[in-house]
Amino acid sequence: MELDEKYMREAIKQAKKAYALEEVPIGCVIVYDGKIIGRGYNRRTIDKNTLAHAELQAIKKASRKMDDWRLEDCTLYVTLEPCQMCSGAIVQARIKRVVVGCMNPKAGCAGSILNLLDMPEFNHQAELTTGVLETECSEMMKQFFRELREKRKKK
Numbered sequence: 001m002e003l004d005e006k007y008m009r010e011a012i013k014q015a016k017k018a019y020a021l022e023e024v025p026i027g028c029v030i031v032y033d034g035k036i037i038g039r040g041y042n043r044r045t046i047d048k049n050t051l052a053h054a055e056l057q058a059i060k061k062a063s064r065k066m067d068d069w070r071l072e073d074c075t076l077y078v079t080l081e082p083c084q085m086c087s088g089a090i091v092q093a094r095i096k097r098v099v100v101g102c103m104n105p106k107a108g109c110a111g112s113i114l115n116l117l118d119m120p121e122f123n124h125q126a127e128l129t130t131g132v133l134e135t136e137c138s139e140m141m142k143q144f145f146r147e148l149r150e151k152r153k154k155k
């Protein structure tokens with residue numbers, strides 16, 4: 001559990017990079033054998049790219065590092081519950097375990113709307129732990145949207 005918090009803090013660091021770019025603050029790290037092998041943060045607006053979610057960036061980097069599309073025995077830490085696209089990629093990459101900060105009731109596909117990580121019909125299921133540093137992760141999101149509303153009011 002302490003290790004989960006340690007790596008979630010690394011994911012939060014990534015999310016803060018997105019925050020600094022005025023992107024929705026979502027961050028992700030992938031851990032293999034006690035080492036971070038991929039990091040990513042949301043860059044959707046700045047890259048003008050739907051695929052620029054934190055998880056996909058981290059998966060791309062981890063795959064490069066492992067020299068393999070399979071990320072078996074890896075754990076993915078993400079500050080916000082993954083969407084349908086990223087949950088799909090997690091299953092495709094055969095990631096062993098997913099650790100989530102806070103849930104995303106309107107778009108999450110690791111339990112909120114559905115749980116793509118645990119569909120018996122697919123050939124892979126990922127273990128799931130939720131609520132790690134949940135308050136910090138959700139406060140970061142709330143603060144971001146609060147500031148965004150303030151900025152819009154001023155315009």
Ligand SMILES: [Zn+2]
Nearest residue numbers: 053083085086
């Ligand atoms: Zn996503």
